[in-house]
Amino acid sequence: MVAAPESIKNSSPMGFHALTLAVFFGASAAPTPLYRIYQESFAVSPILITVIFAVYAFALLGALLIAGSISDHLGRRPVIFGALILEIIAMALFSIASGPEWLIAARIVQGIATGIAGASLGAALVDIDRARGQIVNSIAPLSGMAIGAIGTSALIQYGPEPLHLVYALLLAAFAVQAVALWLTRETGGTRPGVFGSLKPAISIPQPVKRPLSLVTPINIANWTLGGFYLSLVPSLVASTTGSHAPLTGGAVVAALMLSGAVSVFLRRSRSPKANLAFGVSAQTLGILTVVAGVHLANVPLLLIGTLLTGAGFGTNFLGSIGTIMPLAKPEERAGLLSAFYIQSYLAFSLPAILAGFLVRSIGYGATTDIYATAIVLISLAGLMAVRNTRAPCVHSDAQRTL
Template identity: 80%
Template sequence: MFAAAKSTENAPRPSIGFHALTLATFFGASSVPTPLYRIYQENFAISPVLITVIFAVYAFALLAALLITGSISDHLGRRPVIFSALLLEIVAMILFVVASGPGWLISARIVQGIATGIAGASLGAALVDVDRAKGQIVNSIAPLSGMALGAVGTSALIQYGPFPMHLVYALLLVAFALQAAAIWLIPESGGTRPGVFGSLVPRVSIPPQARRPLSLVTPINIANWTVGGFYLSLVPSLVATTTGSAAPLTGGAVVAALTASGAITVYLRRGRTATANLGFGVSAKTLGILTVVAGVHLANVPLLLIGTILTGAGFGTNFLGSLGTIMPLAKADERAGLLSAFYVQSYLAFSLPAILAGFLAKSAGYQVTTDIYATAILLLLGVGIVALRADRGNTAENAA
């Protein structure tokens, strides 16, 4: 074991660029189906409920992969695990290309979720191996940037290119095949160690000292990921229904605005305190949600875009602030379990409310669904910020 670690240490270090690009490509592919959901609805006679189920199974599969295989690359090495994730993603792209109904789409999304979960953990670890400081920043920015490019790029291909349900997946299949070949040209950034089967047992735990802080940021975190799930499952259909704009690029641009503004804000506010980020994030998100609701009721696309940019800025800073509140409280051997608990909460909020939104959209329409969603999110944000301020006030009084 010590010899393996020594040889890895003396090996040439890989560039951070390949891992960043590969991570962005995985998450870009994850947002590709979003602009296509309307086309799937029309071609396969799929209801809004089933669309949100197709979206949600991806989140469930990704979460399961993160919990089960999150540390497997610590034992097998980064390259073979990343390569395996790339092969699974290629299978998912093939399933999308040959899809002829909702069952195929569900299967493709499950495989894609597993692949993205494995890739996210192993590529994230590889990025930190190469450069701890830059790796942590890239781990926050690359997924959001990739999702923005995936949404707007797919929308452009649908609007201006041929074979709207197939072309983007064929292009991604080629990209992932090239990355699967290139990974073996990249030096291994990690090592290997025994205990791979033991690492497959999910470990979800909250250290005692982090329980209260986690409970305080929970309303804000749930509101955060609920918005993300709503955008990535229903927003293109919402935009088309409420504004009358059938152009795929319009809905794709609205989705891309959320993730792009989130990525930019994460970078700009990466050095701020957790408290400052949560305060900014809640304010930006509140203003953004109100603006989005106004844009929906006025059928105004520019207003929707402005509201989405503000909402995305709030998403990014709330994510930074939530992690910054809890993770410094965990000891080294407690971080993985705490992060797993955080992601369980986040991905359940990402997926389950989206299914509810599908039922609401089918029975009450997209506009009413938006109003209900917005009200719930604003209430959660309000509860969260009041709880945090009350806790800080109590802490200050006790200290005095």
């Protein structure tokens, strides 16, 4: 084997790991602009589309809970490499999919791969630089999903083979990253106890229980919103505005994630309580604007509303994490984060399935009205609870931990 150049071996892997994390989450958003095409090509109902979306979230959550700390024992690079191989398999399954059962299988494998990669790449980034790593862990997934949504939409609209091209390109990208990974230095170490680490550790420390209960309504509303966008919004845009251009629906989804990433970066030094107040306000205004855009069939209004909604989405997540994580001891944070992710990903997936049933029964417009009303009321109730409590809201770097 040809020796790798010393400059590559000795360079910081921060950029490589950040890019890899972004590509994983970009791939997770790639099917979103294709859901409408899958509906037409495979005669898939809105309910089944949301199930295909939800199994990814369940698989990702399971991977986080079971294998989230496995890289602490086996080292970062071997675990990241395993996740890349699984993701390559998922891209291959998407490429040869001929029906919904193939899509479900691909999303399950992709969810497992992304969960393992998210935990191990996130840990590697913090290994390299704690402060910068935490910021990258917050921004890279949102940025990746924005690029994945808009990039896939552009390939569908202007490229050949819309059901295959994006997955072929992503498969090639992951293959290159799997090779390049071994040219970067190992950031972690190894230690015994790998089998014991596979037992999910979920716990909520006593000092965190009340703060977590206070931010729970905001967090549930936030992730319900994210699940609705990533599962149904491209079809919603086509149905209500009459614009069937893939770039239109993709741009709306990308706007949510991109503005979320920007808001995380701009408000990273603000207190959690201030972030929650800003986040709920921006999200409420944005959702009302989105509803107006839906009923007026106005795409620019939809985009403006989504940018406001995304700013609230990112800031609410930042404020929720910042409220609870600093109150836990270092040895308690993994279990607390697991509990937080269970809550978040259940809110991300289960309401999306309900949305699929509602769309089939009452249509996209009425479903949007119901979801918008529920999200606004729940998040405002959560904000009132946070404002009325005298419990301290600690501010530290831990608020940016993912």
